[in-house]
Amino acid sequence: MALLALSYPAIVQFITGGNGDYLVGLAADGGIYMLMTIGLNVVVGFAGLLDLGYAAFFAIGSYTYAIVASNHMGVTPIGHSFHIPFWIALFIGMFVAAAAGAMLGAPTLRLRGDYLAIVTLGFGEIVPLVFQNAGIWTGGVPGISALDVPTLPGWFQGPWVGQDLAWVPDFRFTSANLTAYYVLMVILIAGVVFLVHNLYNSRLGRAWMAVREDETAAAASGVNTISVKLLAFSIGAATSGFAGAFYGAKLSYVSSDNFGFIVSVTVLSMVVLGGMGNIPGAMIGAAVLYFVLFWLLPNAPQQVSSLASSLGLNFLNASNPNGWPGIAEEVSRSKYVIFGAILVGIMLLRPQGLLPSQIRKQELKHTADLVPAAK
Amino acid sequence: MSAMVQRLRVSVFASPTMSVVNLAGMLLVAIAIVEAMQKVYQGGATYFFQTLGFGLAQGAIFALVALGYTMVYGIIELINFAHGDVFTLGAFFSLALMPAFGLVEGKSSGLGMIISLIALFLVTMLFCALVNIAIERVAYRPLRHAPRLAPLITAIGMSSLLEGIMFIWRGPFNLHYPDFLPNAQIPIGGDVTIAAKAVFVIVVAIILMVALTAFINGSTLGKAMRATAQDRDAAQLMGIDINRTIAATFFIGAALAGAGGIIYGLYYNSVTAFDGFEYGLYAFTAAVFGGIGNIPGAAIGGFAIGIIAAISDGYFQVSWTRVMIFGILIFVLVFRPTGLLGMRVPEK
Numbered sequence: 001m002a003l004l005a006l007s008y009p010a011i012v013q014f015i016t017g018g019n020g021d022y023l024v025g026l027a028a029d030g031g032i033y034m035l036m037t038i039g040l041n042v043v044v045g046f047a048g049l050l051d052l053g054y055a056a057f058f059a060i061g062s063y064t065y066a067i068v069a070s071n072h073m074g075v076t077p078i079g080h081s082f083h084i085p086f087w088i089a090l091f092i093g094m095f096v097a098a099a100a101g102a103m104l105g106a107p108t109l110r111l112r113g114d115y116l117a118i119v120t121l122g123f124g125e126i127v128p129l130v131f132q133n134a135g136i137w138t139g140g141v142p143g144i145s146a147l148d149v150p151t152l153p154g155w156f157q158g159p160w161v162g163q164d165l166a167w168v169p170d171f172r173f174t175s176a177n178l179t180a181y182y183v184l185m186v187i188l189i190a191g192v193v194f195l196v197h198n199l200y201n202s203r204l205g206r207a208w209m210a211v212r213e214d215e216t217a218a219a220a221s222g223v224n225t226i227s228v229k230l231l232a233f234s235i236g237a238a239t240s241g242f243a244g245a246f247y248g249a250k251l252s253y254v255s256s257d258n259f260g261f262i263v264s265v266t267v268l269s270m271v272v273l274g275g276m277g278n279i280p281g282a283m284i285g286a287a288v289l290y291f292v293l294f295w296l297l298p299n300a301p302q303q304v305s306s307l308a309s310s311l312g313l314n315f316l317n318a319s320n321p322n323g324w325p326g327i328a329e330e331v332s333r334s335k336y337v338i339f340g341a342i343l344v345g346i347m348l349l350r351p352q353g354l355l356p357s358q359i360r361k362q363e364l365k366h367t368a369d370l371v372p373a374a375k
Numbered sequence: 376m377s378a379m380v381q382r383l384r385v386s387v388f389a390s391p392t393m394s395v396v397n398l399a400g401m402l403l404v405a406i407a408i409v410e411a412m413q414k415v416y417q418g419g420a421t422y423f424f425q426t427l428g429f430g431l432a433q434g435a436i437f438a439l440v441a442l443g444y445t446m447v448y449g450i451i452e453l454i455n456f457a458h459g460d461v462f463t464l465g466a467f468f469s470l471a472l473m474p475a476f477g478l479v480e481g482k483s484s485g486l487g488m489i490i491s492l493i494a495l496f497l498v499t500m501l502f503c504a505l506v507n508i509a510i511e512r513v514a515y516r517p518l519r520h521a522p523r524l525a526p527l528i529t530a531i532g533m534s535s536l537l538e539g540i541m542f543i544w545r546g547p548f549n550l551h552y553p554d555f556l557p558n559a560q561i562p563i564g565g566d567v568t569i570a571a572k573a574v575f576v577i578v579v580a581i582i583l584m585v586a587l588t589a590f591i592n593g594s595t596l597g598k599a600m601r602a603t604a605q606d607r608d609a610a611q612l613m614g615i616d617i618n619r620t621i622a623a624t625f626f627i628g629a630a631l632a633g634a635g636g637i638i639y640g641l642y643y644n645s646v647t648a649f650d651g652f653e654y655g656l657y658a659f660t661a662a663v664f665g666g667i668g669n670i671p672g673a674a675i676g677g678f679a680i681g682i683i684a685a686i687s688d689g690y691f692q693v694s695w696t697r698v699m700i701f702g703i704l705i706f707v708l709v710f711r712p713t714g715l716l717g718m719r720v721p722e723k
Contacts, residue, residue: 044524048522048524050524050527050528052531107709108705108708108709111708111709111712114452114453114454114523114527115708115712117454117527118454118659118663118704118708119704119705119708119709121656122656122660122701122702122704122705123701123705125656125697125701126697126698126701126702126705129694129695129697129698130698132694133692133694133695133698261652265531265535268528268531272528276524329546330543333539333542333543333546333547334539334543335539336535336536336538336539336542337535337536337539337540337542337543338539339532339535339536339539340532340533340534340535340536340537340538340539341532341536342532343528343529343531343532343535344513344514344529344532344533344536345532347514347518347521347525347526347528347529347532348513348514348517348518348529351521351525
């Protein structure tokens with residue numbers, strides 16, 4: 001699977017005749033959502049905790065990276081800018097997010113399930129606002145720019161970027177080399193999947209499942225439910241923080257606008273769509289929904305409006321004063337409806353998701369069978 | 376009173392670790408209150424009463440929305456995220472209906488306008504109620520026996536769907552909502568005044584809340600609702616039609632939210648498709664603050680959150696108000712999950 005993923009840039013470049021940089025870059029960005037989906041899958045899918053403020057940890061990871069790897073601290077009262085090497089900064093972002101997750105989780109995980117959803121939702125609203133309001137420390141509304149880009153001690157340069165095969169020492173990732181980003185993303189995802197998969201098959205993974213199915217029974221069987229839930233919550237937060245730090249490094253810019261509730265809902269939709277509690281499912285959900293939201297929808301308005309003119313329906317394209325803004329605008333506004341329809345439709349028609357986890361599937365099916373549906 | 380003190384003592388000093396945490400929490404609250412009182416004292420009476428009027432009006436709207444949240448939570452233990460958007464839908468729908476009711480800004484006045492407004496209220500409330508019943512029927516009822524996460528996720532989906540429909544309908548603009556209310560200031564002694572608009576909002580909200588309380592306490596359906604909230608299975612055994620009772624709860628909650636939507640429009644004169652989500656979260660905070668599932672609690676919580684938000688806006692920085700409200704939400708859930716007046720809801 002990893003090999004298939006790695007061959008994607010070559011295939012894209014071949015199909016588009018060397019103009020596939022846009023698609024490769026898009027896939028590299030999609031990898032960030034995929035990382036988050038895998039992390040949220042641990043929280044929602046494995047442990048059954050609904051986290052509605054997942055973007056908060058993403059924001060914390062990004063801002064931590066921005067603070068430790070840019071010139072920004074030089075303009076704050078600290079007066080000294082940090083430039084911690086990329087790989088260390090990435091893990092600092094991850095640990096800060098995990099710590100934030102543990103701090104939020106410790107007092108709140110003893111609450112009922114849906115109270116936890118609300119606490120995380122509130123937290124998800126607070127964190128970007130705090131970053132926005134913290135003035136000089138976080139750059140306020142414009143955010144922090146000119147972050148250090150990812151680096152590697154060495155990297156292969158080859159025909160895929162139009163150069164001779166060569167070993168480049170002290171490689172710096174730039175926007176001109178999207179294939180390198182993409183390959184790095186695949187490697188990171190593979191690493192995270194490996195770790196999460198092993199966790200799932202461990203004692204901890206079984207404890208998560210037990211807590212998800214019946215917390216009281218799990219506690220009675222000797223599972224320390226609080227610490228097990230806390231671990232799931234922090235591991236999820238860590239993954240999100242890791243993705244956030246990488247996101248900040250790739251974009252070389254952070255701003256509080258990028259971490260709203262919509263991000264949390266997008267990632268949750270990806271988990272639900274793919275199949276809760278299943279890692280390949282989560283990855284497929286992320287890939288499909290990312291493709292729909294970030295490629296299909298942004299391109300759809302243009303396509304629809306050219307379709308309308310080729311069918312001789314030009315009046316659809318013109319905006320008129322009665323509130324019709326033109327069909328292109330109407331299509332681009334449909335994002336929220338699509339989100340909603342996916343969430344509701346999947347839960348009603350195929351609650352196990354596109355690629356369900358076998359255990360979860362049985363659980364969803366049996367609860368429906370055991371209890372006669374209300375008339 | 377002494378019973379209340381007793382209960383407080385029991386809950387605060389339940390265990391040594393909890394008492395430390397709770398005392399720390401109370402200390403924080405005390406510091407915040409002292410700080411706010413100092414600012415209020417420096418600000419002077421006129422400014423304070425202006426802020427208070429604003430807070431009460433805002434709180435009345437929160438309370439109307441919070442009632443729907445708390446009723447639905449009380450009866451099926453679902454956080455109905457779509458509720459805030461039903462509230463916005465009330466504003467949008469009434470805005471579209473205004474010409475049909477002969478309500479034109481600057482031209483309508485007098486008794487005719489009042490009658491038209493009342494009719495508009497009734498039609499909008501009915502519409503929102505029917506929408507909410509449809510939501511319940513489509514998105515929540517089939518999942519009543521599914522794992523707890525499932526209806527929560529459809530609720531978020533429904534919220535996004537409603538927002539999306541309003542977004543496609545009217546676009547991302549700030550819609551102007553006609554201004555029918557007098558802009559006068561009513562003097563209440565000295566140079567202290569209160570806006571007539573605020574009085575209108577508070578009075579309408581209180582009328583609706585009194586009607587709701589009378590209905591819940593007096594009617595057979597209200598009794599059925601209370602019974603279903605207490606124990607659904609036992610209520611069913613007593614011959615109560617559960618589906619009808621739950622639908623009625625959604626109906627009433629949405630009718631109040633729809634009325635809240637019109638009041639919101641009339642008070643602020645501006646509305647966007649996404650207002651409801653945030654307002655819904657504030658209202659939910661209010662419901663949690665008052666004790667979720669508790670109807671007087673939601674009303675009191677609404678007014679409390681409204682006043683806190685107004686004081687935060689008026690005396691501190693506006694940009695921190697949302698942080699403050701969501702901070703209160705987390706704070707209440709951590710330190711007193713049952714809210715101010717909350718009863719302990721057993722985990723089912």
